[in-house]
Amino acid sequence: MAIAAVSTGDDARLMWVSQARCRGGNPDDLFVRGAAQRKAATICRHCPVQLECGADALDNRVEFGVWGGMTERQRRALLRQHPEVTSWAQFFEAQRRRHRADAV
Template sequence: MYVSKIRDVTTVSVAKVPEARLEWVSQALCRTTNPDELFVRGAAQRKAAAICRHCPVIAECLADALDNQMEFGVWGGMTERQRRALLKQHPEVGSWSEFFEARRKRRRRTG
Protein backbone atom coordinates (compact mmCIF):
# COMPACT_ATOMS: atom_id res chain seq x y z
CA MET A 1 0.00 0.00 0.00
CA TYR A 2 1.35 3.42 -0.92
CA VAL A 3 0.24 6.49 1.06
CA SER A 4 0.53 9.79 -0.74
CA LYS A 5 -1.16 12.06 1.76
CA ILE A 6 0.78 15.05 2.98
CA ARG A 7 0.28 15.86 6.64
CA ASP A 8 -0.01 19.35 8.03
CA VAL A 9 3.14 20.48 9.74
CA THR A 10 2.62 22.09 13.11
CA THR A 11 5.04 24.74 14.21
CA VAL A 12 6.17 24.36 17.78
CA SER A 13 7.35 27.46 19.54
CA VAL A 14 10.22 26.93 21.88
CA ALA A 15 9.92 28.76 25.19
CA LYS A 16 12.70 31.19 25.88
CA VAL A 17 15.01 30.21 28.68
CA PRO A 18 14.98 32.88 31.39
CA GLU A 19 18.16 34.94 31.41
CA ALA A 20 18.74 34.26 35.12
CA ARG A 21 18.82 30.52 34.38
CA LEU A 22 21.31 31.01 31.57
CA GLU A 23 23.58 32.87 33.97
CA TRP A 24 23.82 30.10 36.52
CA VAL A 25 23.94 27.29 33.97
CA SER A 26 27.01 28.85 32.38
CA GLN A 27 28.77 28.63 35.77
CA ALA A 28 27.90 24.98 36.46
CA LEU A 29 30.86 22.64 36.85
CA CYS A 30 28.99 19.84 35.09
CA ARG A 31 28.67 21.80 31.85
CA THR A 32 32.04 20.40 30.77
CA THR A 33 31.33 16.78 31.74
CA ASN A 34 29.63 14.09 29.74
CA PRO A 35 25.88 14.41 30.55
CA ASP A 36 25.60 10.62 30.71
CA GLU A 37 27.71 10.73 33.89
CA LEU A 38 24.85 12.51 35.68
CA PHE A 39 22.10 10.13 34.55
CA VAL A 40 23.19 6.91 36.22
CA ARG A 41 21.68 4.44 38.66
CA GLY A 42 22.66 2.96 41.99
CA ALA A 43 26.04 3.58 43.58
CA ALA A 44 27.20 5.54 40.53
CA GLN A 45 24.86 8.32 41.65
CA ARG A 46 27.15 9.10 44.58
CA LYS A 47 30.05 9.57 42.19
CA ALA A 48 27.88 11.81 40.00
CA ALA A 49 26.80 13.87 43.02
CA ALA A 50 30.47 14.40 43.91
CA ILE A 51 30.81 16.48 40.73
CA CYS A 52 28.35 18.93 42.29
CA ARG A 53 30.07 19.26 45.66
CA HIS A 54 32.27 22.23 44.75
CA CYS A 55 29.94 23.75 42.17
CA PRO A 56 29.28 27.47 42.70
CA VAL A 57 25.67 27.12 41.54
CA ILE A 58 24.64 23.94 43.35
CA ALA A 59 21.69 25.66 45.10
CA GLU A 60 20.39 27.21 41.87
CA CYS A 61 20.63 23.86 40.11
CA LEU A 62 18.80 22.03 42.88
CA ALA A 63 16.07 24.68 43.08
CA ASP A 64 15.58 24.50 39.32
CA ALA A 65 15.35 20.70 39.39
CA LEU A 66 12.85 20.76 42.26
CA ASP A 67 10.75 23.56 40.73
CA ASN A 68 10.58 21.63 37.46
CA GLN A 69 10.23 18.24 39.17
CA MET A 70 13.12 16.70 37.27
CA GLU A 71 12.66 12.98 37.73
CA PHE A 72 15.93 11.62 36.43
CA GLY A 73 19.60 12.25 37.02
CA VAL A 74 21.65 14.01 39.64
CA TRP A 75 20.83 17.71 39.99
CA GLY A 76 22.21 20.08 42.59
CA GLY A 77 24.09 17.26 44.26
CA MET A 78 20.95 15.24 44.95
CA THR A 79 19.84 11.92 43.53
CA GLU A 80 16.36 11.22 42.19
CA ARG A 81 15.39 9.53 45.45
CA GLN A 82 16.69 12.41 47.60
CA ARG A 83 14.78 14.99 45.55
CA ARG A 84 11.56 12.96 45.75
CA ALA A 85 11.94 12.76 49.54
CA LEU A 86 12.50 16.52 49.77
CA LEU A 87 9.42 17.22 47.63
CA LYS A 88 7.37 14.92 49.88
CA GLN A 89 8.72 16.61 53.02
CA HIS A 90 7.79 20.08 51.79
CA PRO A 91 4.68 19.87 49.57
CA GLU A 92 3.84 23.48 50.47
CA VAL A 93 6.88 24.94 48.70
CA GLY A 94 5.94 26.90 45.60
CA SER A 95 9.41 28.21 44.74
CA TRP A 96 12.49 26.33 45.84
CA SER A 97 14.69 29.30 44.99
CA GLU A 98 12.75 31.40 47.49
CA PHE A 99 12.76 28.55 50.01
CA PHE A 100 16.57 28.22 49.88
CA GLU A 101 17.08 31.99 49.97
CA ALA A 102 14.88 32.31 53.09
CA ARG A 103 16.83 29.47 54.67
CA ARG A 104 20.16 31.20 53.92
CA LYS A 105 18.89 34.45 55.46
CA ARG A 106 17.79 32.63 58.64
CA ARG A 107 21.21 30.98 58.94
CA ARG A 108 22.98 34.33 58.54
CA ARG A 109 20.87 35.86 61.31
CA THR A 110 21.41 32.97 63.72
CA GLY A 111 25.00 32.15 62.78
Protein backbone atom coordinates in the same frame (compact mmCIF):
# COMPACT_ATOMS: atom_id res chain seq x y z
CA MET B 1 24.75 19.13 31.42
CA ALA B 2 21.30 18.24 30.11
CA ILE B 3 19.81 21.68 29.63
CA ALA B 4 16.92 20.24 27.65
CA ALA B 5 15.53 18.76 30.87
CA VAL B 6 14.91 22.28 32.19
CA SER B 7 11.48 23.38 31.08
CA THR B 8 11.89 27.12 31.46
CA GLY B 9 12.63 29.42 28.56
CA ASP B 10 13.66 32.31 30.78
CA ASP B 11 17.25 33.19 29.82
CA ALA B 12 17.83 35.00 33.11
CA ARG B 13 17.11 31.81 35.06
CA LEU B 14 19.47 29.79 32.90
CA MET B 15 22.48 32.08 33.38
CA TRP B 16 23.67 29.79 36.16
CA VAL B 17 24.25 27.02 33.63
CA SER B 18 27.32 28.80 32.24
CA GLN B 19 28.89 28.73 35.72
CA ALA B 20 28.17 25.08 36.52
CA ARG B 21 31.15 22.82 37.21
CA CYS B 22 29.60 20.07 35.11
CA ARG B 23 29.12 22.19 31.99
CA GLY B 24 32.20 20.80 30.25
CA GLY B 25 31.82 17.22 31.39
CA ASN B 26 30.00 14.25 29.99
CA PRO B 27 26.28 14.60 30.83
CA ASP B 28 26.00 10.80 31.07
CA ASP B 29 28.12 10.98 34.24
CA LEU B 30 25.19 12.66 36.00
CA PHE B 31 22.50 10.31 34.69
CA VAL B 32 23.44 7.07 36.39
CA ARG B 33 21.37 4.64 38.44
CA GLY B 34 21.36 3.56 42.05
CA ALA B 35 24.41 3.95 44.26
CA ALA B 36 26.40 5.50 41.41
CA GLN B 37 24.33 8.65 41.91
CA ARG B 38 26.08 9.35 45.21
CA LYS B 39 29.43 9.27 43.45
CA ALA B 40 28.10 11.45 40.64
CA ALA B 41 26.88 14.02 43.17
CA THR B 42 30.48 14.68 44.22
CA ILE B 43 30.89 16.62 40.96
CA CYS B 44 28.53 19.20 42.48
CA ARG B 45 30.27 19.46 45.83
CA HIS B 46 32.09 22.75 45.19
CA CYS B 47 29.94 24.06 42.36
CA PRO B 48 29.18 27.80 42.65
CA VAL B 49 25.62 27.32 41.38
CA GLN B 50 24.67 24.17 43.27
CA LEU B 51 21.61 25.75 44.90
CA GLU B 52 20.36 27.29 41.66
CA CYS B 53 20.71 23.96 39.88
CA GLY B 54 18.94 22.02 42.62
CA ALA B 55 16.16 24.59 42.89
CA ASP B 56 15.61 24.51 39.14
CA ALA B 57 15.40 20.71 39.13
CA LEU B 58 12.93 20.74 42.03
CA ASP B 59 10.81 23.55 40.56
CA ASN B 60 10.61 21.69 37.25
CA ARG B 61 10.11 18.26 38.88
CA VAL B 62 13.09 16.78 37.03
CA GLU B 63 12.89 13.07 37.78
CA PHE B 64 16.19 11.74 36.47
CA GLY B 65 19.84 12.46 37.09
CA VAL B 66 21.88 14.28 39.69
CA TRP B 67 21.07 17.99 39.94
CA GLY B 68 22.41 20.43 42.50
CA GLY B 69 24.23 17.63 44.28
CA MET B 70 20.96 15.79 44.92
CA THR B 71 20.08 12.31 43.79
CA GLU B 72 16.66 11.43 42.41
CA ARG B 73 15.71 9.95 45.77
CA GLN B 74 16.81 13.04 47.70
CA ARG B 75 14.78 15.34 45.44
CA ARG B 76 11.69 13.15 45.77
CA ALA B 77 12.06 13.21 49.56
CA LEU B 78 12.28 17.02 49.61
CA LEU B 79 9.21 17.31 47.40
CA ARG B 80 7.28 15.01 49.76
CA GLN B 81 8.50 16.79 52.90
CA HIS B 82 7.65 20.26 51.61
CA PRO B 83 4.60 20.09 49.32
CA GLU B 84 3.85 23.73 50.19
CA VAL B 85 6.96 25.06 48.44
CA THR B 86 6.18 26.90 45.22
CA SER B 87 9.69 28.26 44.60
CA TRP B 88 12.67 26.21 45.71
CA ALA B 89 15.03 29.11 44.97
CA GLN B 90 13.12 31.23 47.49
CA PHE B 91 12.98 28.33 49.95
CA PHE B 92 16.76 27.79 49.78
CA GLU B 93 17.42 31.53 50.10
CA ALA B 94 15.22 31.70 53.21
CA GLN B 95 17.09 28.72 54.66
CA ARG B 96 20.42 30.39 53.88
CA ARG B 97 19.33 33.62 55.60
CA ARG B 98 18.07 31.70 58.63
CA HIS B 99 21.36 29.80 58.87
CA ARG B 100 23.38 33.04 58.68
CA ALA B 101 21.22 34.68 61.36
CA ASP B 102 21.70 31.67 63.66
CA ALA B 103 25.47 31.84 63.15
CA VAL B 104 25.68 35.45 64.36
